[in-house]
Amino acid sequence: MSDIVICEFMDEAAITEGLRGFDYFYDPNLVDHPNDLNARLKDARAIIVRNRTQVRGALLDAAPKLKAVGRLGVGLDNIDLEACAKRNIAVLPASGANDLSVAEYVITSAMMLLRGAYMATGSVVAGKWPRNTLIGREISDKVMGLVGFGSIARLTAKLAAAMGMKVVAFDPLVDDAAFTQAGVQRQTLESLLALSDVVSLHVPLNDKTRNMIDTSALSRMRSDAILINAARGGVVDEAAVAAALKAKKLGGAALDVFVEEPLKSGGIFADVPNLILTPHIAGVTVESNTRVSWVTVENVKKVLNA
Secondary structure (H helix, E strand, C coil): CCEEEEECCHHHHHHHHCCCCCCCEEEECCCCCHHHHHHCCCCCCCCCCCCCCEHHHHHHHCCCCEEEEEEECCCCEEEEEEHHHHHHEEEEECCCCCCCHHHHHHHHHHHHHHHHCCCCCHHHHHCCCCCHHHHHCCCCCCCCECCCCHHHHHHHHHHHHHHHCCEECCCCCHHHHHHHHHCEEECCHHHHHCCCCEECCCCCCCCCCCEEHHHHHHHHHHCCCCEEECCCCCCCCCHHHHHHHHCCCCCEEEEECCCCCCCCCCCCCCCCCCEECCCCCCCCCCCHHHHHHHCCCCHHHHHHHH
C-alpha cells in the first residue's frame, strides 16, 4: 500500500518530482469516495488534502500509521487538531503560499462590485445600451475594512493602499505594532462596519466568528457597502446577506466560501442582485497551486524523513 495518499488536486510536477523515491497514490477524486480513501490509508504515513477531506473520526481510525497531514492551503477547520495531537500526527498547512491569490481576489471583487459595469454582457449583446444605469464608483479614496489582520489581510491592505484606498482593520489578537507598521488604522468591529465602503473578512471559523456578519452586523454597514468573504463559510449568515441585497440594504457581495459546499441548486442566492459567487477558488491560481503544492510536499517530506 502507499506511503503517501493524495486525495485532492495539486500540482502534478510537485508530486512526480518532489515525491520521487516515495511510494505515493494520487487521485484528485478520491475525496468523493470515502470508503476507498479509508482503505488506501491502512499503511499510509501521510495524507495530503485540501478543504473537502474531513480528517477526523473514521478517517483517522483507518490510518493507524499516519504521521503527517499535509494541507494544501491554510484553513484547518476540516481537520480534528485535537485528535491529531493525541496521535502525534503533524498537521502541516501551506502558510503564506496562497496569500497573494486571495488578496488579488479581494481587490478584484471590490473593483467589480464598486464599478458595477462588468455583468452587462447579456444586455449589450441583446442590443441594449444601459450606460446610465451602469455608472459605478471608483475604488480610490474608498475605505477598505479588514476583519482579521493576519498575513492575507496585511497583503490585501498593501494592495488596497496602492489603489488609493484608506485601510482600517479589526483584530483583537494582533498587537498595535503590526497595525502601525502596515500603516493601517485600528478600529473596533462596530466602527469598521460603519466606516467601510468595502468589508473583507479574514478570520477562521470558530465559536466567536460563526455568523459574526449577521442581520445586526449588516444593519451597521452602509447601504452601498460591499461585503467580501474569501475566508470561511459560516462566518457570514448567508440568508441575512441575501435578504440585505434583495432589500438594497447592502451594495454588493462576493462570496467564495459557504456553510455547505457545493451549494445546492437554487436556494437562497437565486436571483439575488449585485452578487458574485465563486466555488472556493480565491486562493487557487496556477501560480499559487504550484507554490502551495511544493510547500506541502516539502513539509510532508521533513516529517517522514525525520
